[in-house]
Amino acid sequence: MTKKLAIKLAVYSALSLVAIGLLAGGYVWYSMDKTMKAMYEPLPSSKWVEPAFEPEPESEPSGNGRGGATKEASGEGAGEGESPQAPGTVAAVPVSASTPDESPKTLLSEREAQRIRNPNLGNEEPFTILLLGVDERAGDRGRSDTMILLTVQPKTGSALALSIPRDTRAFMPNSGKYDKINHAYAFGGTSLSVQAVEQLFGVPISYYMKTNMEGFVNIVDIVGGVDVNNERSFDYEGATFPVGMQHLDGEHALLYSRMRKEDPHGDFGRTSRQRQVLSDAIDKVVRVNSITKLPKLLSQLSQYVRTSLTSGDMIDLAMNYRPAIKNVKTLILQGQGKMIGGIYYYSVTPEARRSIQKEMLEHLGY
Template sequence: MRDPNGRGNAERRSKPRKRRRESYEDEETRVYSPGVGKVERRRRKPWKMILGFVLIIVAVAALSAVLGAYNFMKTLNPGTGSLEAAQEPAPSERTNILILGIDGGVNGNGDKLGRGPKRSDTMVVVSVDPDLKKVGVLSIPRDTRVRIPGRSGYDKIAHAHAYGGPELAMKTVEEFLGVPIHYYARADFEGFAKIIDTLGGIEMDVEKDMHYEDPAQGLKINLKAGRQVLDGDKALQFVRYRQYPNGDIGRVRAQQKFFAAVIDKFFQMKTVWKLPSLASQIKECLETNMDPEDMVRLGSILARMDTNSIEMAMVPGRDAMITDKGHTLSYWVADKPELQKVVDRLLRGIDKDANSLIKVDVLNGTGVAGLARALAERLAEEGYTINSVGNFSTQDIKQTRILNHMEDSDAANSVARALRRQGIQARIYRDVKLGEEGDVKVTVVVGEDFAEKAGDGGTEDGETP
C-alpha cells in the first residue's frame, strides 16, 4: 500500500539498528534480546503529568475518559521509553500509535520463567485524528501473514517483535498497512491485571466455558460461562483465550468486546477517585517512545472526545494453512482490498462514499505542466468526483487555495483535510458566485507549493494542467 504522505520508509525513520539473532526457540520464533544492540535511552526531563501514559493504555483499552481528570495527573511522573520517535506528526495531523502486549515483561525484564521478550501477543494500531475528533482502533491478529523487513519470505506479524523488538514491529506494521507509525507503547500482562483490579473489575458476559492450559507459557485459563465481574487475573484469562472455532480471530473480537466494557467503566464517576493509583500502575507496566509533551498534546485532544468518537475494527481476511520455510502453519491472510477500505476509514480518515458526493474542479495556478492533473488523480484516489482539470486565470499562485462554492464549509473542509494528507496547507476562500453556474462544490487552485510534492505525477511537457 502506498504511504499516503508520499514518503519512503527512509524518510519516516532512521534505519533500524542491527540486532543479534538468537537460535530458534521453536519452529516459529526467534527471541529478541533487548540487551544486545539496544538503542540508548534518551534522558528525559522530569514532568509532572502521567496523563499521556494513561492515554496510551486507554487507547487500546479505551481508557480515554481518564484524560478528563487532568488535574489528578499533575503530581505524577511519567516513565521513559527506549526508542527515538519516528517522524513526529504536526499538532494538527493524525497520530498513529502501535500498542504491543507482550507476555514477557517490559524493559527486557523477562517473565516468571526467566525468558526475555518474545512474540507480541497483542498488536493494535490506535489512530488519533484531531481534525475529525475521532479515534480509530485496528486490531491485527498475531498470525497475520506479512513480510518482515530484513527477512526473507513471509512470516507471522507477531514474530517481528521477537526478531527486532518494538522498532522492527513498528516498521513491519507500517509497511503492511501503508501508514506511518509515529510511536509505540509496550505493556506487560501482569500490569494489565493490576489495572483491572484497581478499577474494581470489569463486568462481562462470558459466552462459553473457557478452559485451557499451557505450562510452557505459565498460562492457565478456567472461566465459567455467564455474566460476572472479572478481576485482573480472570480478565487476563478472558483476553488471552484463543480456543474459538475461528482461533485468534475470535479472540480479537472478544478483546474488542472487553475493551468496550472498559470504556464504560472509565466513564463512571467513581473511577475518577482511583486515578492516582491507576497512573502509578500504568507507569510501572508501560514503555513508550513518546515525549511527555506529546502525551499532553494527545491527552488534551482525547479529553474533548467521548465514547462515540472511538471506532474499532479488525484486519479483514481468512484463515489459511500455508507451507513456508518447510513448515505448514496456520495464518490469517488479509483481504487487501477490504483492508485498504478499513485503513482508509480508521487510520487515514477517508470516507470514499462521502467524498464521491463532492464534485471538484482542479485548476493549475502555476506555469509547471501537469500539477493540476497530478493533484486531481490523488483526490480521485480518495473518492472525490473530479469534474474538470484546467488552468486558472493566472499562473503566479504560490500557495494552493480552495474556493468554496457552498453556503456551508463541510465540502471545503473535507478537501482541505485531503490536501493536508498530501502535505499541502491550503487556505479556504468563499466563492459562492462562481458555483452558481453548476453543481461543483469546490475548486482547488494548485500553487507552487505542490510542485515538490507532485513528483512524476504530471502529464506530458507542454500540457499545463
C-alpha cells in the same frame, strides 16, 4: 480577641488550607509527571518506504532464530484460516488488483507520511497508534500477542481499529524475509513491530503504546476490576465465563482476553474480548478520583507500560480526543489460513492490504 486578630487568624487559616491543597495537588502532579516520563520510550527514526503490495512468495521462509523455521504452535491457530465476519464489525472493501502493466499509484508523498507520523495533538490533528500487548518474562523478550492499529480522526469524532492476527504472514524489514507478524517483536522489539506493520499496510504510525499483559492484571485489580459482556460461554484454564454481563478481577480478565481455541471467530474473537477489557479498564482509570489509589496505579503503569507519547501528548489526548477514542469502528483483515513449509500462517492478499490502507488513509483525511 480583637477584630484585627480574628481577621489575621482567618486569613492565615485560609492560606494554610490553600497551601495544603497545593502541596497535595503538587504531589499528585509530580507523581503523574514522573510516571509519564518513566513510560516514555521514543522509537528510532526511519525513512518512510511505501510497500509495493506484491504477492507473498509461496515458499518456506528461511530460519531466523525464533522465526518461521520453528514449527511453533502459535499455529495453535490452524483451523482459524477463514476469517468470519464478526458481529458489529465493518469489513474493508476490496480494491481491484493492478494488471501486470499497471503499477499501483503511490498514495502518500514523503511529506504526507511524515505529517502523519508527527501530528500536532495540540491542534487536534488525526493520528495513528499501534497498541501492543506483549507476553514478556525474565530472560525472554517474548512476542506481541495483541496488535491493534488505530486511526483517530477528531474532526468526525471517530476512530478505526484493525486487529492484526498474530499468525499474519508479513515481510520483516530487518531480514528481508517473511514470518509471522508477532515474531517481529521477538526479533527487534517495538521498533521492528512498528516497521513491520507499516510495511504490511502502508499506513504511517504516529505513536505506539505497549503493555505487558501480566502487569495488566495488577492494574485491573487496582481500579476494582472490569465489566464485560460475554457473547459465548466458555471454560478456560479452570475458570468459567457464562454468557452475559460479568465483573472480572485482574486474573480472570487476563484469562477472558486470552482464550481463542474455542472461539468460532478465532483470533478475531479473542481480540474483540481484549478490546472489551482494555476499554473498560481505561474508562475506570480515567474515572479514578480517589487520591489513595493514584500512587499505586501510577507505580504499576510505570512498570508495565511503555509509549512514544510524551506527557504533553497524553494531556492533549485526555483533554481533546476522548469523544473520538470512544467511538470506534472495527475493520476485519480478510485472509485465509495456509500451511507453508509445515507452518501455519494467516495469509493476506495484496488487494486486501491495499484496501486497509485506502480505508485508513481516507479516515485520516488523505
